[in-house]
Amino acid sequence: MKENPGDNRPSPAERLAIYERMLLIRRVEERLGADFKAGKLIAGVHLYSGQEAVGVGVCQHLRDADWIASNHRGHGHFLAKGGDVRAMMAEIHAKVTGVCKGMGGTMHVADLSKGILGANGIVGGGISLICGAAYSQSLQGDGGVSVAFFGDGASTQGVMSEALNLSALWKLPMIFICENNLFSEFSRSDTVVAGRIVDRAGAYGVPGVQVDGNDLDAVWAAASQAVQRARNGEGPSFIEAFTYRMSGHVEAETGFLQGAKYRSEEEVQSWVERDPIQRQRAQLLSTQQATLDQLTDIEARVLAQVEDAVQFAIDSPPPPPEQALQFMFA
Amino acid sequence: MAKKRIIQAINEALVEEMTRDERVILFGEDVEISLFGDTRGLSQRFGPSRIRNTPISETLITGMALGAAAAGHRVVAHMMFANFTYTGFDSIANQAAKLRYMTGGQARLPVTYVAAYGGGRSIAAHHSDTPYPLLMNLGGIRVAVPATPEDAKGLMKSCIRSDSPSFFLEAGGRGGEMGEVPDGDYVTPWGKAAVRCTGGDVTVVAIGSMVKLAMAAAEVLRNEHSIHVEVIDPRTLVPLDEDCILSSVEKTGRLVLVDESRDSCSAASHIAAIVADKAFGSLRAPIRRVTVPDVAMPYAPNLERLVMPSVERIVATIQQLKDSRP
Numbered sequence: 001m002k003e004n005p006g007d008n009r010p011s012p013a014e015r016l017a018i019y020e021r022m023l024l025i026r027r028v029e030e031r032l033g034a035d036f037k038a039g040k041l042i043a044g045v046h047l048y049s050g051q052e053a054v055g056v057g058v059c060q061h062l063r064d065a066d067w068i069a070s071n072h073r074g075h076g077h078f079l080a081k082g083g084d085v086r087a088m089m090a091e092i093h094a095k096v097t098g099v100c101k102g103m104g105g106t107m108h109v110a111d112l113s114k115g116i117l118g119a120n121g122i123v124g125g126g127i128s129l130i131c132g133a134a135y136s137q138s139l140q141g142d143g144g145v146s147v148a149f150f151g152d153g154a155s156t157q158g159v160m161s162e163a164l165n166l167s168a169l170w171k172l173p174m175i176f177i178c179e180n181n182l183f184s185e186f187s188r189s190d191t192v193v194a195g196r197i198v199d200r201a202g203a204y205g206v207p208g209v210q211v212d213g214n215d216l217d218a219v220w221a222a223a224s225q226a227v228q229r230a231r232n233g234e235g236p237s238f239i240e241a242f243t244y245r246m247s248g249h250v251e252a253e254t255g256f257l258q259g260a261k262y263r264s265e266e267e268v269q270s271w272v273e274r275d276p277i278q279r280q281r282a283q284l285l286s287t288q289q290a291t292l293d294q295l296t297d298i299e300a301r302v303l304a305q306v307e308d309a310v311q312f313a314i315d316s317p318p319p320p321p322e323q324a325l326q327f328m329f330a
Numbered sequence: 331m332a333k334k335r336i337i338q339a340i341n342e343a344l345v346e347e348m349t350r351d352e353r354v355i356l357f358g359e360d361v362e363i364s365l366f367g368d369t370r371g372l373s374q375r376f377g378p379s380r381i382r383n384t385p386i387s388e389t390l391i392t393g394m395a396l397g398a399a400a401a402g403h404r405v406v407a408h409m410m411f412a413n414f415t416y417t418g419f420d421s422i423a424n425q426a427a428k429l430r431y432m433t434g435g436q437a438r439l440p441v442t443y444v445a446a447y448g449g450g451r452s453i454a455a456h457h458s459d460t461p462y463p464l465l466m467n468l469g470g471i472r473v474a475v476p477a478t479p480e481d482a483k484g485l486m487k488s489c490i491r492s493d494s495p496s497f498f499l500e501a502g503g504r505g506g507e508m509g510e511v512p513d514g515d516y517v518t519p520w521g522k523a524a525v526r527c528t529g530g531d532v533t534v535v536a537i538g539s540m541v542k543l544a545m546a547a548a549e550v551l552r553n554e555h556s557i558h559v560e561v562i563d564p565r566t567l568v569p570l571d572e573d574c575i576l577s578s579v580e581k582t583g584r585l586v587l588v589d590e591s592r593d594s595c596s597a598a599s600h601i602a603a604i605v606a607d608k609a610f611g612s613l614r615a616p617i618r619r620v621t622v623p624d625v626a627m628p629y630a631p632n633l634e635r636l637v638m639p640s641v642e643r644i645v646a647t648i649q650q651l652k653d654s655r656p
Contacts, residue, residue, distance in 0.1 A: 067401060095502030108432045117400060118433060122424050128393020129425065135394060135403035139379055140357065146397070159420075162390035169385070327435040328470045330493035 004147045010060070012124045012289045017282050018060060018216060019290075020298050022052040025076045025119045026277055027306045028085060029247070030077070032092065035310070036251040042094055044252030045255065047108045048076030049278045050214070051243045053276035054179050055080035057219030058147060058239075061227040067115045067146040069126025069135040073245070074119025077149050078109045081116050087311035095316035102319040103327060124150060124157030127176075131163040134174035138233070147228040153184030155197045164204040164236070167226040173230035175223075179213060186253075202237030213241030214276040244271035331512055337505030339479035339521035340368040343486035344406070346515065351404060354490060356381045358391060358408030360442075362512050366505055368444060369408060374573035390417030392562050395441045396425050396495070404440040404490060411457045412447035412499065426495040427470035444490040444522025446502035448539055448590055449638055455626035458502070460591040462537075465497050466567050466600065472496035472520060473567040477541035481565055491517065501539035521569035525578070529558030533578040536561060536588040537597055540639055542587050547644035557652050568596055575601060576609050584651050588639050593621040615651045620644055 010018055029047040036045055048055065050071055051073070059068065059080035070077035078088055084099065091098030092106045099111050110118030117133065121125045130148040137144035155178055156159060167174040183194050201208030207229075211218040226237035246268065248254070284290040334342070348354045356369060360385050364370035373381040384391055388409065395407035402427050409415045416421060429437040448456035465471050472494055476482040482500065489496040493523070526541060527548055536544035541563045548559035561580050564571055585605055587598035599618040605617060620639045629633050 067397075069397075070449070098434070100432060103434045104432035109434045110436060112400065112433065112436045117397065118429070122420060125393070125420065125424060128390045129397035129400070131390060131403075132397025133401040134397075136398040136403045140402065144401075146401075150528050159389045159393070162387035166385055166387060166390060166394075170382075173507055217369070281555030313510070327431045327433075328494075329472070330430060 021056045023302045025052045044250040046073040050246035053216040054213045054241045058223040061286035067129040069117040070119045070149045078143040085309045086312045089313040096319040097316040124154035127163045134172035143231040145173045149177045152180040152189040168204045171235040174236040175226045176242045178240045198240040208238035213243030214274045232329040331374045333339045333656040336479045336482045339483035343483040346489045354404045354483045355380045356406040359384035388418035393421035399441045401438045405440045412445040412461045413459045427468035438493045439494045444498045447499045448502045449627040451503045454629040458627035475538040481518045487517045502653045523574040524563045526561040529560040531558045532584040533582045540588040546641045574593045579609045580612040585617045588620045
């Protein structure tokens with residue numbers, strides 16, 4: 001949680017918390033990637049590695065009562081918004097202790113008690129939900145904010161334009177976060193997306209900015225403005241954050257693509273050099289906001305947390321058979 | 331008790347529920363002026379924050395309803411014509427029907443989608459569909475199809491008070507039909523069929539506006555052919571009152587289904603399958619379906635009359651059935 005609304009940069013204490021959260025997401029995703037390759041996961045996972053600065057940089061401004069909706073690449077948003085890592089890991093492992101009791105899995109991690117409306121298997125599917133949550137918040141008048149995370153691939157769904165139109169007209173406290181990771185699944189987005197995505201917002205009178213999504217400070221500052229604007233009842237904002245998925249679209253792809261390539265090793269490497277976590281780490285050390293010992297402690301704590309979550313998931317039972325017919329109706 | 335039109339009964343239900351619970355909000359295309367009259371006067375009464383015209387954006391509207399419900403409101407989303415729900419079907423099929431299940435029971439989604447369905451008015455195929463078979467197949471959507479003003483009011487209230495997404499399908503162009511509406515607050519229960527008339531020869535299950543045709547057919551058969559028809563109005567298709575239908579068939583041994591959806595995978599087919607499974611031993615004749623053939627609704631009135639179920643078709647079907655001997 002941000003200490004001083006209006007600040008354009010996180011405080012040293014916040015910066016350490018941010019670093020730890022970003023690192024937790026990375027280590028979780030790395031572990032999932034490794035476990036998938038080792039045949040220990042039941043399904044392919046869409047990893048958030050490389051995009052952590054966006055999810056964490058935005059969610060640090062949010063409260064439990066604020067809503068987010070996420071997409072198929074949703075583990076990072078879930079953890080960034082304060083979701084429990086054990087409950088998420090158990091969900092991915094299809095266990096009854098999972099945050100959704102094993103009914104949703106990796107593409108549907110949701111914790112409504114923490115304002116996480118859920119990851120979503122439909123590209124663009126969360127945008128309309130968040131627009132509705134924002135409408136509800138605007139009627140409740142409690143300064144709540146609703147944030148839709150989606151990618152460049154979802155920007156070509158009609159619902160994004162519909163939501164820009166309505167949220168602008170109704171001045172909803174909605175924030176559009178377009179994580180432009182340059183790929184719509186396996187297609188380069190410059191082959192399927194015309195023009196600049198952020199310009200769609202401008203057409204509806206919604207303020208939009210482009211930021212370096214691998215620069216925590218840039219995301220932080222843009223999100224701070226957007227959240228303040230929403231809380232003040234001034235309407236929606238749009239942030240296009242350029243970033244890159246260090247893993248592929250989905251961990252199963254090396255199998256089904258059968259060696260077919262859609263991006264070069266050089267390109268991946270160029271983005272690895274812009275790793276948002278390494279950038280934070282270097283900044284923390286160079287500005288003496290953290291010591292190497294502190295960062296080593298954080299690293300150890302995060303790894304222990306991930307190990308604990310995986311062990312919790314492995315030790316948990318699967319859902320009981322009768323659960324297959326539960327939960328359809330309230 | 332007072333005689334009221336169906337559309338008045340729906341309007342009353344909305345007024346009463348919005349008065350009773352300030353979390354109830356309603357939005358959709360042109361709901362302030364209201365094409366059908368069901369939402370007319372509400373915006374003057376409850377103000378622009380609770381009754382709001384939306385842009386023509388069905389893809390957004392269906393999902394917004396769910397988000398606003400998750401965030402604490404009880405939402406009525408007016409879709410105008412049932413065909414327009416197809417444009418917004420992603421959020422109905424992929425979110426509304428599944429969110430609660432996928433989140434392990436976390437999501438409470440009090441959403442009522444309202445839409446006018448059915449043919450008979452020469453407004454052709456984009457304004458005449460009967461979509462409840464699709465909705466029944468989704469699994470997680472409650473479906474109410476009232477046939478009378480009394481049930482229109484009671485079912486609208488049940489929909490609004492439901493914590494699960496529901497569809498309230500009003501028969502297009504039949505809002506002017508009159509019927510008795512009880513005084514005071516009441517709800518029509520989910521999954522409780524109404525026996526509209528009793529008879530020992532043939533069971534007719536008729537859905538929504540087909541109840542009126544089935545009743546007219548029952549009268550003709552009774553007066554002119556001494557055939558006594560039991561007409562069952564399921565009132566809600568999800569959940570479906572199987573027990574009521576099965577016990578009637580056990581009594582009559584014959585079943586005719588009247589349904590204005592297209593025949594393939596219709597509600598009629600589903601009910602026929604249930605009865606064939608669970609009351610096969612009671613059947614003394616084949617189950618017959620009076621439905622719309624698998625065509626788009628034609629514009630020309632003579633053709634539309636031909637494909638829609640009619641009193642004559644129901645009478646003829648039942649006569650044939652009664653004549654057949656096992």
